[in-house]
Amino acid sequence: MPPSHHPSPTILLPQLPPKTLVGIDLVAFTSTANFHGIRDLPPGWHFLYTGTTESFSLRCGSWFHVGDVSHAGKGDNETALVRAHAQPPQQPLGADIYIWKWSTESESLSCLLGESDSDRQEAMRYKANLGSLWQSGGLFRYRSRVSPAMLLNKPGSAPLEARLAEEDEEVEEEGRRDWRQLTNRLSPEVLSRIVGSPEQDVDGHLRWTVTSASTANRDADHIPGVDSPSTEEKGDDKTGVRKTIEREKEFNFLPVDLKRTWREGAIGRERTEGARDKTWALSDLVLRNSSRVGGEITVDESTGEAQILGELQFTFLMVLTMMNFSCLQQWKRLLELVLTSRQAIVERKSLVSEVIRILLKQLQRCDDVEGGLFEMDGDEGGHFIHDILKKLRRSVDEVAPQGSNSTVRTELGKLEGWVKEEYDWELNRESVVRxxxxxxxxxxxxxxxxxxxxxxxxxxxxxxxxxxxxxxxxxVEEDGDETxxxxxxxx
Incomplete structure (x- = not known):
């Protein structure tokens, strides 16, 4: 890499042990002794995680954003991403270099925080060595999917290699497009609410850390007398030094209570309708997480809907990459809340349509994990999603009948066609002999x-x-009030 050229966005991983599981977005591999980082990172969100083994080990990862983070979370804005990639912002040399150093104590990657001169000098040394790492092949080029050429065991003829190169380019572009659609609703606000405040490195880059053991309080197994406090001190018999051990981060998910989906004080028919149609609970969740504008007079409900969409994407990707159980439960809760809200098909059609689009893309990539992450043909994940989609199809037929100009019906048609072809699912109840x-x-x-x-x-x-x-x-209740x-x- 000539020193006069602006370096492509690169993440350096110094001191990473060989044979460590490394994942970047939807691609995972085992590191080698010559692996020092990943170059040519495209603009947008990325999630990098590590594990000491490929399975049965704690996975630690972090979200970070390449480019202008103000564009994040606004939907599928590919134009802005292409423009940012074609004309990189004028930044000092090394501003797009991310340095995450391996920590043997925590067995995870930690960024240089720049709290001391030694940290800043260490960061400068790594950046100065970037050119030699590039030339020695120590920096792997970013891939969104496994290249067809990588699957070839031996070199083929020239026409075959040319065809594989063409297929490789098409597969790579498709993979990048899929990743953008899987993360286009993530924003710094969503990540900070769920996992807490981000870390900031020597160059001002932000990252939000997650582990496979992180959980929401409602999904945690609390055992009286065994649960530890938020922090605990652990003594070292050899050195006599007492270290403070932090507990895993607790997810702050949106409060979704599927057992109570009606307003407080509702009785009779109102409670029954609230149990069958969860629109009130969905609207209440949106309003409670929306921002106020104009002196808190006007409520911007789009911000509340963005929180739901962003969390839906976050939870799915944490299941896909980190196999996080708590995220799986919240993903299912969000889907059930939105897709069983009958009146929302009309009242919040943009939100429901976007959730269906996101779900289609997620189902298309849920088999990226070997064996199929949700085991769609099994009794658990497949039955849950199939049942939710059948209920949605019936609600759409009743609320937005055939011939109506409904974006929800249009998006559901795309999803219905895909699950019919892929899993042979029939969502129309009338088409099945019961x-x-x-x-x-x-x-x-x-x-x-x-x-x-x-x-x-x-x-x-x-x-x-x-x-x-x-x-x-x-x-009469004990307090004397008649009910x-x-x-x-x-x-």
Whole structure:
């Protein structure tokens, strides 16, 4: 790399041990002794994580942004990203160089914070050695996907190599486009709310750290007498020095309570409708996380919706890369809240449409992990998503019938076509025979019924229940306030 040229965005990983699991966005590999970092980072969000082994080890990673972070979180704004890549901002040499040094004590990467002269001098030495690392091949070029040429065991003929190079370019561009669509709703505000304040390195770059053990308080297993406080002191028998050990970061997720989706004080029919249609709970969540403008007179609901979209992307990617259990639970909670809000299909059609678009892209990449992360053909992840999509399809047919100009119906059509082709899922309830006669080999006919038909037909354990309240039954609570059993009646 000629010293006169502005270096491409690069992340240096000095002192990284060989055979360490390294992941950058959706690509993971094992480091070698000659691996010192990754060059040619494209503009936008990136997530880099490490693990001492490929499996059964704690993974530590950090989010960081290349380019102007003010463009982050505003949707699929590819024009701004291309412009930033074509004309890099005038910055001092080395301003796009990220230095994360391996810490043997924590077995993770830590950035140089610039709190002392020694840190700043160390950063300058690494930057000065950048050219020799480039020439020696110690810096790997950024890849969004595995190249088809990498899968070739032996060199082929010239036409074959030319075709592989062309396919490689197409696959790489597709991978970068997918990553942008998977992160286009992430913003510094979303990350700071979920994982806390970011670290700032010697050049002013921000990064938000996460581990595979991080969890939200609601998803943690609390054992009385065993749980440790937020910090604890641990003594060293050899040195006598006591060290302060910090607990894992706690996620601050949006408060989604699917067991109570109606307003406080609601009774009777209002509670029943709130349980069936979660639009009130969704609107309440949006309003409570929206910003106020004009002296707190006007509420900007787009900021509240952006928090939901950003968290939906964050939780999915933390499952995909870090296999974080708490993020998986919150991802499912957010999907169920938005996609079972019937009136939101009309009242918040832009939010619901965006969630469907995000979900389609996420399902297309959920098999990036070997074996399929959500095991879509199994009983857990596949059943949950299939059931949610069937309910959504039925709600769309009722709220936004065929022929109406509905962006939600349009996006759902794309998703429905993909899951039909990929998993053979049928979302239209009317297209599936749920009860009928089956003729056996000996000619005998038996009546068959689908196992999950009770919920749709409101039969069996889902059948309505009639409660006899009596003529003068008015129970009194301990505080003396009279209440009505109508709270427990379903209409």
């Amino acid at each position: 009860r009928g006669m089956l003729q056996l080999e000996d000619g005998e006919e038996v009546e068959m019924e689908m196992e999950d038909n009770d919920a749709d037909e409101e039969t069996g354990e889902y059948a309505p229940m009639v409660v006899d309240l009596g003529e003068h039954h008015t129970p 009505s059993d109508l709270d427990d009646v379903r209409y």
